[in-house]
Amino acid sequence: MSDFSADYDRYQSDLSDADFATLAVRAGQVRTQEGEHGEAIFPTSSYVFRSAAEAAARFSGEQEGNVYSRYTNPTVRTFEQRLAALEGGEACVATASGMAAIYAVCMAHLQAGDHLICSRSVFGSTNVLFEKFLRKFNIAISYVDLLDMASWHAAYQDNTRLLFLESPSNPLIEVADLAAISAFARDTNTLLVVDNCFCTPALQRPLSLGADLVIHSATKYIDGQGRCLGGAVVGRRELLEPVVGVLRSAGPTLSPFNAWVFTKGLETLDIRMQAHSRNAQQVAEWLLQHPNVVKVNYAGLPSHPQYELAQRQQSAAGGVLSFEVRGGREQAWQVIDATRMISITANLGDTKTTITHPATTTHGRLTDEQRDAAGIRQSLLRVAVGLESVADIQRDLARGLDALGE
Numbered sequence: 233m234s235d236f237s238a239d240y241d242r243y244q245s246d247l248s249d250a251d252f253a254t255l256a257v258r259a260g261q262v263r264t265q266e267g268e269h270g271e272a273i274f275p276t277s278s279y280v281f282r283s284a285a286e287a288a289a290r291f292s293g294e295q296e297g298n299v300y301s302r303y304t305n306p307t308v309r310t311f312e313q314r315l316a317a318l319e320g321g322e323a324c325v326a327t328a329s330g331m332a333a334i335y336a337v338c339m340a341h342l343q344a345g346d347h348l349i350c351s352r353s354v355f356g357s358t359n360v361l362f363e364k365f366l367r368k369f370n371i372a373i374s375y376v377d378l379l380d381m382a383s384w385h386a387a388y389q390d391n392t393r394l395l396f397l398e399s400p401s402n403p404l405i406e407v408a409d410l411a412a413i414s415a416f417a418r419d420t421n422t423l424l425v426v427d428n429c430f431c432t433p434a435l436q437r438p439l440s441l442g443a444d445l446v447i448h449s450a451t452k453y454i455d456g457q458g459r460c461l462g463g464a465v466v467g468r469r470e471l472l473e474p475v476v477g478v479l480r481s482a483g484p485t486l487s488p489f490n491a492w493v494f495t496k497g498l499e500t501l502d503i504r505m506q507a508h509s510r511n512a513q514q515v516a517e518w519l520l521q522h523p524n525v526v527k528v529n530y531a532g533l534p535s536h537p538q539y540e541l542a543q544r545q546q547s548a549a550g551g552v553l554s555f556e557v558r559g560g561r562e563q564a565w566q567v568i569d570a571t572r573m574i575s576i577t578a579n580l581g582d583t584k585t586t587i588t589h590p591a592t593t594t595h596g597r598l599t600d601e602q603r604d605a606a607g608i609r610q611s612l613l614r615v616a617v618g619l620e621s622v623a624d625i626q627r628d629l630a631r632g633l634d635a636l637g638e
């Protein structure tokens with residue numbers, strides 16, 4: 233960022249001591265001499281040099297500056313700086329998708345013979361990446377109960393290098409004690425990597441609780457409107473340098489257009505996350521009193537087992553909830569099929585409300601025993617509450633729910 237005391241440039245904003253809401257709108261913007269008010273997009277694959285000597289200096293790294301957009305791009309940098317400011321991280325590196333972020337962190341910080349501990353319930357493709365590809369390179373993986381510190385301790389080995397988790401978990405909305413797991417990571421000299429996709433920095437900042445790296449699928453709430461794929465890794469510069477190395481060599485970097493969409497998404501992230509949380513809270517409370525709902529999983533309900541922890545750790549409970557209907561798969565499917573507005577899709581983090589049956593979609597690859605162990609019943613439905621009117625969302629869910637008893 234510019235040094236305003238030395239040379240105040242009215243084109244740029246002075247953001248020293250700025251609050252979250254201000255950083256969300258202004259961090260990372262660098263105006264060109266055109267004086268554009270909005271953030272410019274730089275859709276360029278490469279850059280030109282004033283002379284052969286300048287080209288040589290840029291390539292050798294002697295002179296700072298752009299060379300090629302697989303390495304750096306001004307639009308991507310704006311997104312990275314804005315997200316880093318919001319997560320309270322030293323730096324950020326953007327990726328082509330959330331999975332590219334997880335892949336790059338693993339490639340950068342693990343090697344053959346290492347061991348990784350992962351919470352049992354993580355995004356499906358994360359599981360596939362670990363099981364199908366990391367194992368191929370002789371990296372061992374143990375799965376543990378997100379809520380049980382003893383299981384993390386029991387899984388630890390001399391070659392454990394990395395701890396990976398999501399909180400709240402999907403689809404059961406279990407809330408991990410991030411400070412306690414961070415302390416365990418410090419004691420064991422391992423890296424704690426937190427996928428902060430469900431909460432975003434608007435609701436939860438894992439780095440401030442001691443996590444080493446934060447992962448994002450920007451595809452979800454950061455875009456928030458289902459337009460683009462992207463991801464990011466945030467943390468200390470020293471931990472990001474090898475991640476940048478992987479991205480530059482392997483290539484899953486973010487496109488300038490998508491970076492621009494995410495940059496604009498960050499400007500409304502806080503108000504959207506508050507609105508998603510408000511709507512989800514109302515839907516959760518309504519479901520709780522419905523006679524054909526037997527259980528509601530939402531961290532904003534006092535009945536949630538980690539309610540107190542979630543109140544401390546998150547500024548709101550977020551947009552995703554799950555619930556069990558009276559009956560089994562047939563009844564759960566009836567509720568889905570009776571909807572006329574809500575989108576039937578496993579996606580989440582969108583202005584449009586979505587509904588899915590985890591046991592036969594996102595968690596369909598698990599065996600019945602694995603699903604039972606994870607507590608994902610056939611009667612469970614997951615709803616990512618969007619920004620439609622709560623009355624309309626409830627009416628749509630009621631169509632199937634009301635009919636179940638008949």
Ligand SMILES: *Cc1c(COP(=O)(O)O)cnc(C)c1O
Nearest residue numbers: 329330331355427429449451462
């Ligand atoms: C969607 C998702 C990912 C993967 O992100 P993509 O952008 O789809 O690659 C990772 N983690 C969580 C929690 C997700 O929901």
